[in-house]
Amino acid sequence: MYEIDPSRTDLTEEFRNNPEGPHSPELQLIVNRLRIMPLAERHVLVCTKPGREWVLAKIPATRGAKMEIFEDHRFSDYNEAVWEVFKRRWKTVTGHDLT
Amino acid sequence: MKRVLGYSDVWSVVPGAKIRFKVSTYGPERYRADLVRVISGADELERGVFREEEIDAPFNGEHSGRLQPIHAGSYAIVPTSSVLDALESFTVQCWVFATTPDKGEQGLISQWRDDPATGFTLLIDDGGSVAMRVGDGTGGLSEISTGSPLAERRWYLVSGSYDASRGEMSVSQEPAASTLEGLRAASARGAARAFAGAKAPMMFAALPALRPDGKLGSQCHFNGKIDRPRLSASVLSAAEVSAAATRETPHDQNPQVVAAWDFSRDIGTDAILDVAPNGLHGRTVNLPSRGCKGHNWSGAEQNWRHAPQEYGAIHFHDDDLYDAGWETDFEYVVPTDLRSGIYAARLRADGDESYVNFFVRPPKGTTTAKLAFLASTVTYMAYANLQWTFHERYAEATETFWTTMEKSDVFLQEHEEFGLSTYDTHSDGSGVRFASRLRPVLSLVPTTHCWSLIADTHILGWLENEGIDFDVITDEDLHREGVGLLEPYSAVLTSAHPEYYTTAMLEGLRSYLAGPGRLIYLGGNGFVWRCALSDEFPGAVEVRRAEDGIRYRDEEPGEYYLEFSGEYGGLWRRLGVPPQAVVGVGTIAVGFDASGYYRRKQGSFDPRASFIFEGIGDDEIIGRFGHLGGGASGSEIDAVDPMLGTPTHALVVASSEGHTKNTLIVPDEIGFHHVALDGAQSPLVKADMTFFETPGGGAVFSVGSIAWAASLSHNDYDNNVSRISANVVRRFLEARPFAIPT
Numbered sequence: 121m122y123e124i125d126p127s128r129t130d131l132t133e134e135f136r137n138n139p140e141g142p143h144s145p146e147l148q149l150i151v152n153r154l155r156i157m158p159l160a161e162r163h164v165l166v167c168t169k170p171g172r173e174w175v176l177a178k179i180p181a182t183r184g185a186k187m188e189i190f191e192d193h194r195f196s197d198y199n200e201a202v203w204e205v206f207k208r209r210w211k212t213v214t215g216h217d218l219t
Numbered sequence: 220m221k222r223v224l225g226y227s228d229v230w231s232v233v234p235g236a237k238i239r240f241k242v243s244t245y246g247p248e249r250y251r252a253d254l255v256r257v258i259s260g261a262d263e264l265e266r267g268v269f270r271e272e273e274i275d276a277p278f279n280g281e282h283s284g285r286l287q288p289i290h291a292g293s294y295a296i297v298p299t300s301s302v303l304d305a306l307e308s309f310t311v312q313c314w315v316f317a318t319t320p321d322k323g324e325q326g327l328i329s330q331w332r333d334d335p336a337t338g339f340t341l342l343i344d345d346g347g348s349v350a351m352r353v354g355d356g357t358g359g360l361s362e363i364s365t366g367s368p369l370a371e372r373r374w375y376l377v378s379g380s381y382d383a384s385r386g387e388m389s390v391s392q393e394p395a396a397s398t399l400e401g402l403r404a405a406s407a408r409g410a411a412r413a414f415a416g417a418k419a420p421m422m423f424a425a426l427p428a429l430r431p432d433g434k435l436g437s438q439c440h441f442n443g444k445i446d447r448p449r450l451s452a453s454v455l456s457a458a459e460v461s462a463a464a465t466r467e468t469p470h471d472q473n474p475q476v477v478a479a480w481d482f483s484r485d486i487g488t489d490a491i492l493d494v495a496p497n498g499l500h501g502r503t504v505n506l507p508s509r510g511c512k513g514h515n516w517s518g519a520e521q522n523w524r525h526a527p528q529e530y531g532a533i534h535f536h537d538d539d540l541y542d543a544g545w546e547t548d549f550e551y552v553v554p555t556d557l558r559s560g561i562y563a564a565r566l567r568a569d570g571d572e573s574y575v576n577f578f579v580r581p582p583k584g585t586t587t588a589k590l591a592f593l594a595s596t597v598t599y600m601a602y603a604n605l606q607w608t609f610h611e612r613y614a615e616a617t618e619t620f621w622t623t624m625e626k627s628d629v630f631l632q633e634h635e636e637f638g639l640s641t642y643d644t645h646s647d648g649s650g651v652r653f654a655s656r657l658r659p660v661l662s663l664v665p666t667t668h669c670w671s672l673i674a675d676t677h678i679l680g681w682l683e684n685e686g687i688d689f690d691v692i693t694d695e696d697l698h699r700e701g702v703g704l705l706e707p708y709s710a711v712l713t714s715a716h717p718e719y720y721t722t723a724m725l726e727g728l729r730s731y732l733a734g735p736g737r738l739i740y741l742g743g744n745g746f747v748w749r750c751a752l753s754d755e756f757p758g759a760v761e762v763r764r765a766e767d768g769i770r771y772r773d774e775e776p777g778e779y780y781l782e783f784s785g786e787y788g789g790l791w792r793r794l795g796v797p798p799q800a801v802v803g804v805g806t807i808a809v810g811f812d813a814s815g816y817y818r819r820k821q822g823s824f825d826p827r828a829s830f831i832f833e834g835i836g837d838d839e840i841i842g843r844f845g846h847l848g849g850g851a852s853g854s855e856i857d858a859v860d861p862m863l864g865t866p867t868h869a870l871v872v873a874s875s876e877g878h879t880k881n882t883l884i885v886p887d888e889i890g891f892h893h894v895a896l897d898g899a900q901s902p903l904v905k906a907d908m909t910f911f912e913t914p915g916g917g918a919v920f921s922v923g924s925i926a927w928a929a930s931l932s933h934n935d936y937d938n939n940v941s942r943i944s945a946n947v948v949r950r951f952l953e954a955r956p957f958a959i960p961t
Contacts, residue, residue: 141812142879155615164609164622166629170262170666174623179609183538183646184635202621 259680338417356415800864810882814853916956
């Protein structure tokens with residue numbers, strides 16, 4: 121499995137500046153890695169107002185269980201919301217914070 | 220997050236018919252209902268695409284709300300009888316294939332009543348072992364367990380007995396013979412208090428539960444297969460249990476066997492048949508899967524009809540759901556002057572909103588337009604309450620997105636009793652084969668993202684904008700009525716994604732095209748999967764994803780034959796009617812990140828096709844805009860393939876380009892994967908806009924792209940996707956016959 125090099129903040133900046141892509145081949149590997157991590161470890165988004173508001177959330181490990189909703193992490197810009205997801209997953213996978 | 224939900228007893232209605240709405244609230248004591256005509260759906264209201272029309276109806280107004288629960292989980296039930304009530308000493312047994320033996324207590328065979336504990340239960344206990352429980356009718360309860368957890372997905376012969384003369388009970392589990400594994404048999408025997416018959420129905424694959432309304436419900440649902448359950452009115456020896464387990468009619472050899480259920484009988488119905496003389500027949504609840512491989516499946520036969528003795532198992536799931544069974548809250552008799560279209564009872568409560576959609580046909584025996592829009596209600600059903608996107612680990616990598624759930628997704632995650640789609644897996648990992656509309660379908664709300672019905676309303680909104688009259692008819696109507704439904708129309712317009720077709724539907728459509736009928740396929744990934752409907756289970760669709768294709772989930776080998784129809788499931792391209800032989804094009808690639816656009820091809824300059832491109836420049840790029848990926852060619856796209864039946868005289872009038880590396884060729888087109896399967900590299904990744912005439916004076920026009928519909932509204936409907944579509948529809952509605960070139 122692909123191992124992310126946590127020192128490659130040049131690639132995280134690339135993502136932050138263009139979250140929708142297309143991404144460079146190296147960044148795409150990171151994006152792919154963050155998209156195949158176990159479901160229960162992932163932060164995701166919930167759209168609360170179509171096209172206008174998103175909130176950070178986590179899907180529980182078991183079906184039927186309550187979603188974990190991070191009410192204090194609401195976003196009016198989708199790309200900012202995605203950046204928050206990216207940062208959280210980066211932290212989970214690499215153990216390093218992104219600012 | 221959801222405060223009000225509902226569903227209706229039917230989706231397709233004719234004026235004069237009655238439709239019944241069933242509603243549940245989640246907190247609010249009151250809700251408001253209003254009839255609306257859905258003109259064009261959209262999730263982002265500020266884009267100006269969303270349109271609906273409020274219409275007077277007797278039910279408009281405030282209603283009292285109440286919680287109506289859903290009881291998911293399949294099981295089988297046998298009514299109580301004198302034979303069951305007379306039991307003193309007895310043995311129950313079955314073959315069992317547990318798919319989640321460690322999930323907690325799961326009923327296998329029981330005749331049980333709580334408060335006080337009465338009857339017997341053969342079950343999987345909290346430790347995953349087979350156990351036997353007996354109640355004495357006064358609250359005294361005896362239970363013994365083999366104490367040996369069952370291995371997951373392995374067949375065992377399990378049994379439990381009670382000996383009244385000795386006051387003893389026993390339980391046993393014996394793995395099916397294996398030359399590789401050392402799974403061990405286990406059994407236990409011990410003293411038991413007295414047994415008192417429960418004088419209650421027998422239940423397979425669950426334990427009984429008394430609901431608050433006093434009705435018999437179920438709990439502790441079993442995940443897995445049960446094969447050849449038997450009940451004997453004495454304590455059988457191990458040899459006698461084994462003999463009863465293998466014989467198809469064990470009562471012929473051992474008269475102590477008082478019931479022998481053969482689940483290979485009456486497949487396709489909810490009946491379970493007791494082949495022993497007492498006839499303790501029962502029925503299944505919530506559509507467990509039948510036509511399933513039994514403990515003795517040899518692999519020599521793949522069709523349950525050819526070797527029923529090897530297909531004696533039912534696969535039960537704790538999340539199966541057929542009919543939510545809610546009570547009716549209000550009814551509506553469709554007025555005779557209500558125009559044909561897509562309508563909804565719009566429900567509002569406490570800041571939340573839901574839609575219960577339905578489809579109004581023209582009055583019976585008439586048409587009110589020359590054009591029919593064929594709503595893909597069977598496809599809507601197959602996708603109903605899809606949860607793959609947040610259940611499947613690799614969904615994000617497949618669809619190249621960051622999971623962004625809607626409120627309805629959150630609700631479904633937290634309420635698994637609302638059931639699954641045919642894209643999902645059950646809680647035990649097996650594929651979901653049935654999906655029903657007899658429950659709230661949260662994925663069909665016109666204010667959700669552009670997919671399924673919502674994408675289709677973009678076509679209807681466009682027709683409305685163009686001033687083109689249309690009738691709405693549905694897949695279920697076509698399945699029932701065949702070509703007679705279509706024949707009165709000059710032209711039929713498909714949805715953006717008419718993916719699932721029963722044999723009857725496809726025959727109806729092909730018969731229509733054998734005459735002067737004209738078909739306009741403004742979609743992609745169409746006519747792909749064979750599915751089945753059943754008069755036994757109205758409102759449900761069955762899909763078995765045989766062999767290959769974009770399957771989202773694997774299909775169990777040996778179980779490729781549909782239970783509803785007995786037909787072989789899978790892709791129509793493997794079943795004699797590839798989509799290319801119906802509409803000229805068939806699925807070639809799928810990708811959800813960005814869409815491409817079309818460029819005219821040589822065929823567009825053929826005089827036969829000139830009507831299509833009136834007002835379009837020779838070099839004009841077509842559809843470089845839209846709500847799905849920013850282009851008219853995308854999501855799921857189709858191409859011509861003469862080897863699969865594209866008519867020899869078909870004209871490819873435009874093809875798409877600009878596809879990304881995330882748009883990949885579908886598995887059914889690949890013999891061996893390679894590194895150039897994507898839209899950035901492969902010349903095969905393109906949608907072919909195709910036109911051909913038929914011998915009966917009709918014609919077919921296909922765009923081969925789901926995203927096409929989502930481009931129609933661009934620039935207030937003033938764009939070249941809209942223009943091409945209108946050129947085709949208007950010509951196809953003219954009486955003047957088309958002629959095949961000579």
